Amino acid sequence: MKYKSQKIAYWFFATCMLLFSLQIIYGFIMGFARIGMDGLHDWIPFNAARATHTNLLVVWLLCGFMGAAHFIIPDEADREIYSVKLAYVQLISLIIVGVIAIIGFHFNWWEGRKFLEIPRPLDYLVVVNVLLFLFNIGMTVWKGNKHSTTGIVLYLGLFAAALLYLPGMIYFDHQTLDSFFRWWVVHLWVEGVWELIMGSILAYLLIKLTGVDREVIEKWLYIIVGLTFLSGILGTGHHYYYIGTPKYWLWVGGIFSALEPIAFLGMALYAIAMYRRSGKEHPNKISLYWTMGCAILSFVGAGFLGFAHTLPQVNLYTHGTLVTAMHGHMAFWGAYGMLVLAIISYSIPLMTGRKLWNNMTGLLSFWTSNIGMVGMTGAFAVAGIVQVYLERRLNMDFLAVQKEIEVHFIGLLMAATLFTFGIILYIINFIRFGLPNDEAIQSKDFSD
Numbered sequence: 276m277k278y279k280s281q282k283i284a285y286w287f288f289a290t291c292m293l294l295f296s297l298q299i300i301y302g303f304i305m306g307f308a309r310i311g312m313d314g315l316h317d318w319i320p321f322n323a324a325r326a327t328h329t330n331l332l333v334v335w336l337l338c339g340f341m342g343a344a345h346f347i348i349p350d351e352a353d354r355e356i357y358s359v360k361l362a363y364v365q366l367i368s369l370i371i372v373g374v375i376a377i378i379g380f381h382f383n384w385w386e387g388r389k390f391l392e393i394p395r396p397l398d399y400l401v402v403v404n405v406l407l408f409l410f411n412i413g414m415t416v417w418k419g420n421k422h423s424t425t426g427i428v429l430y431l432g433l434f435a436a437a438l439l440y441l442p443g444m445i446y447f448d449h450q451t452l453d454s455f456f457r458w459w460v461v462h463l464w465v466e467g468v469w470e471l472i473m474g475s476i477l478a479y480l481l482i483k484l485t486g487v488d489r490e491v492i493e494k495w496l497y498i499i500v501g502l503t504f505l506s507g508i509l510g511t512g513h514h515y516y517y518i519g520t521p522k523y524w525l526w527v528g529g530i531f532s533a534l535e536p537i538a539f540l541g542m543a544l545y546a547i548a549m550y551r552r553s554g555k556e557h558p559n560k561i562s563l564y565w566t567m568g569c570a571i572l573s574f575v576g577a578g579f580l581g582f583a584h585t586l587p588q589v590n591l592y593t594h595g596t597l598v599t600a601m602h603g604h605m606a607f608w609g610a611y612g613m614l615v616l617a618i619i620s621y622s623i624p625l626m627t628g629r630k631l632w633n634n635m636t637g638l639l640s641f642w643t644s645n646i647g648m649v650g651m652t653g654a655f656a657v658a659g660i661v662q663v664y665l666e667r668r669l670n671m672d673f674l675a676v677q678k679e680i681e682v683h684f685i686g687l688l689m690a691a692t693l694f695t696f697g698i699i700l701y702i703i704n705f706i707r708f709g710l711p712n713d714e715a716i717q718s719k720d721f722s723d
């Protein structure tokens with residue numbers, strides 16, 4: 276760690292761990308409800324649990340990106356964060372808005388638009404909050420002594436993500452229009468600007484962990500950004516097949532979204548190529564595991580499993596079923612969950628000055644959580660395929676089908692237990708590092 280203010284990242288990451296734990300609890304509430312054990316129904320009905328589960332996911336990932344920015348930007352811009360006080364005010368106000376939103380869901384105060392359930396008045400607070408963040412990080416970049424491609428792509432990704440939140444706030448009294456613009460947020464985030472955030476954080480981690488020249492790694496970053504925009508923007512069309520939009524979207528969405536996996540494949544190949552070129556052995560092996568895991572599993576979850584249902588002929592049958600949940604879990608985990616865990620694993624020894632690099636807990640956490648997530652994806656896949664077949668080919672009644680697939684949720688819960696075991700180990704390791712401290716300023720990385 277070079278600058279004192281990088282320590283702010285720790286508190287964003289600690290918030291991440293807390294919200295992630297809560298997200299998993301709500302996952303279990305739904306999993307049990309799916310097998311008929313729905314004792315909490317009066318207080319936490321399925322819709323409230325689902326909205327809480329997915330919104331907590333988005334907020335802990337955003338917190339992770341914000342933490343990453345507070346750690347990476349000072350390093351890349353060669354100066355302290357513009358205002359430390361503002362950073363803490365922003366984090367605390369974000370937590371307050373988040374808590375109000377979650378409580379609101381339990382009292383039916385929500386919008387019912389998947390992933391954008393937060394009611395409009397709270398949206399305005401989110402906007403103010405994110406503006407504070409962008410201002411503080413933007414001033415740090417602006418006043419920086421150095422300007423790097425990695426830092427600028429990270430900032431542009433965060434900036435564009437904030438901008439794209441706005442189309443989701445326009446009010447429509449028409450279902451199709453509302454849906455049309457909802458995807459500008461949801462799709463253009465995960466398959467557009469979040470990929471810039473991912474590409475730049477991966478670039479930073481690879482520069483640090485492999486010791487390969489920055490010039491080489493940053494050249495790849497340009498290619499990834501290009502591929503992402505080329506396919507991802509018009510790829511939004513894969514959500515416009517049968518929602519009341521014009522027919523041409525079948526072609527546009529089909530063709531461009533089928534190209535989207537190339538950007539994810541590019542990221543996986545680039546990480547593997549850099550890993551193979553690495554000259555020096557970095558002591559932080561665990562962070563390298565998460566980094567490589569992220570690059571590879573994001574291709575599997577987003578690229579491969581996304582492609583599996585992206586053609587209009589397939590999506591006609593799979594739309595809105597558990598096939599979507601299968602893809603949603605592996606894609607979010609592989610691309611963004613593991614990315615955040617990678618940057619936490621990398622930065623925490625540097626912020627705390629404790630070199631607990633490679634221990635059994637860390638390794639076990641990596642393997643059990645990933646094997647667990649592969650199992651969960653498999654359980655959702657089997658349930659989803661059976662659901663599609665019975666409901667959409669054999670025309671069985673929706674609820675009768677839900678009863679048929681109950682058994683697969685037992686498998687889901689078992690795999691989720693293994694996953695959760697891994698995450699508990701990760702959090703134990705996080706706590707063992709202790710708090711960040713100023714003496715850690717001395718702790719240098721080998722590539723610095």
Ligand code: HEM
Nearest residue numbers: 299302303305306329332599600603604607608612691694
């Ligand atoms: C570990 C325990 C977890 C369990 C038991 C669990 C279970 C579930 C269940 C039952 C649903 C609702 C599916 C339905 O509509 O019936 C769901 C939705 C979802 N979960 Fe999880 N989950 C867990 C962890 C995670 C993690 C770690 C992530 C992301 C990294 C995640 C991402 C999602 C997403 C994106 C959805 C919405 C899927 C869609 O749009 O269809 N979940 N989860």
Ligand code: HEM
Nearest residue numbers: 389465513535577581582584585594595599603606607610
């Ligand atoms: C990291 C990147 C990605 C993440 C996190 C992600 C996550 C998700 C989630 C959560 C949904 C459900 C959204 C909702 O119903 O509101 C979804 C839907 C979808 N995704 Fe992805 N995705 C990613 C990349 C991709 C890619 C690259 C493709 C195509 C190659 C793809 C194809 C699809 C399709 C076709 C749907 C619609 C499913 C339906 O009709 O129900 N995704 N994705």
Ligand SMILES: [Fe+2]
Nearest residue numbers: 462466511513
């Ligand atoms: Fe999409």
